[in-house]
Amino acid sequence: MSLDHAAKPAVSDKPKTARLAFSQHMNEVSLFLAILVLYLIFASTAPGFISFNNQVNILRDAATIGIAAWAVTLIIIAGEIDVSVGPMVAFISVSLAFLLQWGLPTPFAFVVAIAFGAFLGAISGVLRAYFDVPSFVATLGMWSALRGTALFVTDALPVSIGRNDMLDALDRSVFGIPPAAIIMLVLFAAFAFVSRKTAFGRSVFAIGGNPHAAFLSGISVSRIRVGLFAIGGAMAAISGILLVSRLGSGNATAASGLEFDVIAAVVVGGTALSGGRGSMLGTLLGVLVITLIGNGLVLLGINPFFQQVVRGLIIVIAVLANIQAIKRSLSRNKG
């Protein structure tokens, strides 16, 4: 009897689990196809799209969105949201410029800038975790306050940093590849690993999937929430440092609207805004989709105002198609 029991499900479940595995990656597969289609369209219509230089540009633009998007993916998987990314990047770029003007050694200034970003993010996290302020509200407050502070102290003027070898090096390509892109990919690997292979990462999924069950099984829900927003702040700070290296100054008006690109990339990547479901690979592909659209439309010479319309449409269509694909494969699994 026990043999029967063991053997039967194993046989009948095999095609089912294979299909299940496919439907779990359905999202990534369809995004990959979307990217191929975008490449084919732009390569045949936009002059210079396929050139090496433009590929490097795409990578560099992707880094601006990507680095912040890795952290925001975890935040959204945990059932939260962070809308303070753009102002955080600008604020840290200004802070870093001031730190360097005051003569702090560059590596030390980097560390201070990242720690400062983590601290600011943690404020949102504490408001969420210990005072039950919805994360949208906490980070919205941060969004307004950070942008305002940065504009106030700089009068909306760039804060120049003078000559700085280390920052220059950060903007000099290595074998043709911009360091920002390398940093993005290294961080991607780290986040993909953390999300799949550490207690922290799996706890994030558990909290997003069912916070009550996570708490009752002994997961430190509050501490993890604070940690997530601190990581979000730190990643925005890294983007801020790269921004300074690219512009040669701290800039309070920079990265305007970045938070929307980041959230769009995460959502296009298949992460559920309701929490509990999502993947780093999906976000990577989502970042590429968003960047490719932006890059291709510029090269096509489309009116910049109209570009925004096209972008909006493509984002909604991408998410819509993704949802439909997942629904269909789920109903096929059930049947």
Place this chain on the structure above:
Amino acid sequence: MTAVSNLAPAHAVASLRDCTRRYPGVLALDNATFAVAAGEVRALLGKNGAGKSTLIRMLTGAEIPDTGSVTIDGVELSGSGSTRAQDSFQKGVRVVYQELSLVPGMTLAENLFLGRWPRKGGVIRYADMEAQAREAMAQLGLDLPPDRLVAGLSPAERQLLEIARAMLGRPKLIILDEPTSSLAAAEADKVMAAVTRVAAQGIVVIYVSHRMNEIRQIAHSATIMRDGRIIDTVDVKGADTREIVRLMLGSEASQAAALEDRSQPGIVLEVHDLALAPKLSSVSFSLRQGEVLGIAGLLGSGRTELLQAIMGVRPFDSGDVRIGKQSVRSAGYKDMIARGFGYTPESRKEEGIVPLLGVDENTLSTNFSGVSRKGILSSRRMAEATRKIVDRLHIKTARTDTPIGTLSGGNQQKVVIGRWVYAGSRVLLLDEPTRGVDVEAKAQIYSIIRQLAAEGRSIIFVSSEIEELPLVCDRVLVLRDGTLQDEFKSPHIDQDSLMAACISGH
């Protein structure tokens, strides 16, 4: 039975004739004939799954009988789907369910007329509405300003508001489904008074409850159901509680075989005079090592509150919880876990599992470091540790990383228990571990619990299913009116006395 069918005369307000309803695998209603006459307050009794809800759904038109007919106010219900339910509603049948359906952020009057606000040209006529609301509430002795928010009401007041809503539009029959189950005794009295007022207006009341003192207070007769059948309708005045219990449980209720008592003299947990208003007034007991201690009690008797108070999830008002000689009164949930306690919640879906995550992660989340190396989760160790639990608790799953949401309820529950076995807990507090679980899995969970106790773990087993307590427990305590009332020791745990102890009043 024949006596009852003859009782269905022309003046019956609502009646079922020879109704049968079969669901896949269950006979929910078996040739049931039932009638209530004008001016009557009828209690409806039966354990879980006896067919009470199916009977109610027949009367409201939410279900159609496979065979037989339902008659409301002299007219047989004939439609199907939503028209049948509308028919029944128009003929004056109303139900107040256990789950309240009020919007906390709106006023009493707005809730009372929810969706049917009196209006003129799209604008709500507040003055009119509030005057009508005041009148409707006054009928039930509910004297509250109609512009107050529902959010500030006590549970009893909310229940009364629900009844007031059901009373709108002159109904003929009101069905109350365990209206006092979530209320403390003093609060329940308010609801009872309201029910008496309803009956005084000549409206027929069908009252589903297990609290015998309430039934004696308001009902004239009681219909007892078991296994989908109407067993008998008795006069409440003449019936004694033991007789009603016998009818509810049937003759198959027999004493279970003696369990092998492996409990040891060491006390692992002591609770002294624990009070948590309004449910618990004074609870004291001790738990021995290797013992399975059952806690019986009706829905709303404070079973869940007791477990949560012990675990440090819910702060309590006074009293003490001790492990050994040490008081853990101020210990939080995490401290209790660190002291070797584990808790499985009553609502598996809402609080027990993360449905999208695998069996492995749902099991191991109590202690991820046990399957990590230098902070990194090891797939091999995760699979091994989960496999051990899966094998020990006979969890049926194709792989250790199958999403737990795809498993059956019984297997999900075994994972939730297995989580604490993996964590090495010595004391397990299980809140309704067999709720929503099929018969085979129930039997497996019983044997798992016995097995865990035999290994020296101590278990508190909370259940509202009387018949399972004698199968699992070395000792059963009955929670009623905020304190532990009676104690039964294996093999002298019999269902009849247990049920009688649960439902009888003060």
